[in-house]
Amino acid sequence: MTKSPAQDPSNAAPLHEQIYARIRASIRQGQLKPGQRVPSLRAFAGELGVARGTVQVAYERLLGEGYLIARGPAGTFVSEQIAPSRPHRVAAAAGSSRTPPNQELTEFSIETEGGIPAPLQLGLPALDEFPRKLWTRLMARQVRSAGSLTRPASAGFGPLREALAAYLQRSRGIDAQPHQVFVVPAYTASLALIVDALRLAGESAWVEDPSYPPTAQSLRRLNLQVRNVPVDDHGLDVDFGCQHFPEARLAVVTPSHQSPTGVALTLQRRVELLDWAGERGAWIIEDDYDGEFRYRGHPLPALKSLDTCDRVIYCGTLSKVLYPGLRLAYVVVPQSLVPTMDLACRRTVHGGCPELLQAVAAEFIAQGHFARHIKRMRTLYARRRAMLAEALAPYKTDGFTVCLQDGGMHLLVDVRDDLDDLAMARRAREAGFAVHSLTAWRQGAPGRRGLMMGFTNLRSQTEADRLVAELMRALKA
Incomplete structure (x- = not known):
């Protein structure tokens, strides 16, 4: 933050407004880094030569909008949840509605690895509410035990497999033994493991349309033929x-x-899908990426819990529930597949996930912290989802309609048919927002248009209102 006289003679705004704008610009431009301590009220007022109360007004506004965080005697710090603005990039065909060849990649390019979350980013848990102290204490205990120095088992750390099996039985209705649970680094690793175990290379696979783009990308890389099956209000159209x-x-x-x-797959469609798999000798991969987070009624039982023919392979993740850097996912397979999965694990996973993190996760689950964390996050996410929905409500007349489904970690906002969601998503990314277009996630024929926005890291209604206002200005630019 550059040092300069407090007041700009050419600026008619009140002094506290000028100070607020200067600090905000320093944060957005990256001059003040996330987690960096800012000067105390007394020190900054002395530096600028203004009254302490003037600086206090500016700081209180920045605190209220989420730019700063007060940590008591430790001082005031720049929020780690604020992403610096990215340089504006002018696309070669900015006015075109045509999908660029690398659209699937550009949709995810804003979500840089190793950095702070971009505003409204999808697929992230509430990082500000992760129980760091508890996790650190459990990790220190595991380090002292030195168990993590051994070579990790390719199928996963035994106590974690036991803890996951017990948790899934209680929460998702899945009756599986620990040896049916395989720990992997990520969802895409789950797909690779399953395809290898089942020798499915060269076969055809149904993929929901629209769907999470990395699913189809991964299957194609694994030499499967992707067949797009449309999704309607009842879920996957099994008959199609x-x-x-x-x-x-x-x-x-x-x-x-x-x-x-x-949308949730209806009971009738679930039965139809299971019947298809049983009759055809086919397999179903159930990706239950955020099934724990349902805000009306109880979480739905997993499709795997209805599987009497042993054709469903269940995929879950700890990274989306706890924190993305954990890199822990898991696969639950039918008893008949355990031997082939064991062999595939040794071929595909190459040493498995770090045992230290698996051991910490096992203790976290076994001691009941995981279930309590999910319960707390379910309440928190319902509140933060409502914040984003409220912030978006005034823009319904502009063609943006919020679709409040029963669960999940993001909102889908329908846009009018005459609006181009691809172009809007590009403008949002250029302004620093990790907003996705529904059209870019569609694999087959054109259809419904919309924008997807994450809400899990919104911490106040003020922050939600501010971000949505900035987003709408970018979309209309």
Whole structure:
């Protein structure tokens, strides 16, 4: 933050407004870094030659909007949840509605690895509410035990497999033994492991349309033929898949909270899908990426809990519930697949996940902290979802309609048919927002248009209102 006289003679704004704007600009431009301590009220007032109360007014506004965080005697710090603005980039065809060849990649390019979350980013848990002290204490205990110095088992750390099996039985209705649970680094690793174990390379696979883009990308890299099956208000259209792609041997679905539309697969469709798999000798991958977070009624039972023919392979993740740097996911397979999965694990995973993190996660789950954390996050996310919905409500007349589904970690905002969601998502990314377009997640024919926004890291209604106002200015630019 540059040092300069407090008041700009050419600026008619009140002094506290000028100080507020200067600090805010320093944060947004990256001159003040996330987590950096800012001067105390007394020190900054002395530096600028103004009254302490004037600086206090500016600081209180920045605190209220989420730019600063007060940490008692330690001082005041720049929030770690504020992403610096990115330089504006002018696309070669900025006015075109045509999808660029690398659209699937540019949709995710704003979410840089190793950095702070971009505003409204999808797929992230509430990082500000992660129980760091508890996690650190558990990790210190595991380090002292030195168990993490051994070579990790390729199928996963035994106590973690036990803890996951017990948790899934209680919370998701999945009756599985620990040896049926395999720990992997990520969802894409789960797909690679399953395809290798089942020898599915060269086969056809149903994929929901629209769907999470990395699913289709990963399957193509694994040499599967992707068959797009549309999703309607009842979930995956199983009858369409049976009629158009009867040769498929795999279906990848998100039944609890369809990604990205948010609809739940109805009971009738679940039965139809299980019947198809049983009759065809096909397999179903159930991606239950955020099934714990449902805000009306109880979480839906997993599709796997209805599987009497042992055709469902269940995929879950700890990274989306706890924190993304954990890099822990898991696969639950039918008893008949355990031997082949054991062999595939040794071929594909190459040493497994770090045992230290697996051991900490196992203790976190076994001691009940995981279940309590999910319960607390469910309440928090419901509140933060309402904040984003309220901030978006005034823009309904401009063609933006919030779709409040029963669960999930993001909002889908329908846009008018005459608005281009691809172009709007590009403008949002250029302004620093991690907003996704529904069209970019669509694999087949054109259809409904919309924008997807994450809400889990919003901490106040003021912050939600500010971010949405900035986003709308960018969309209309």
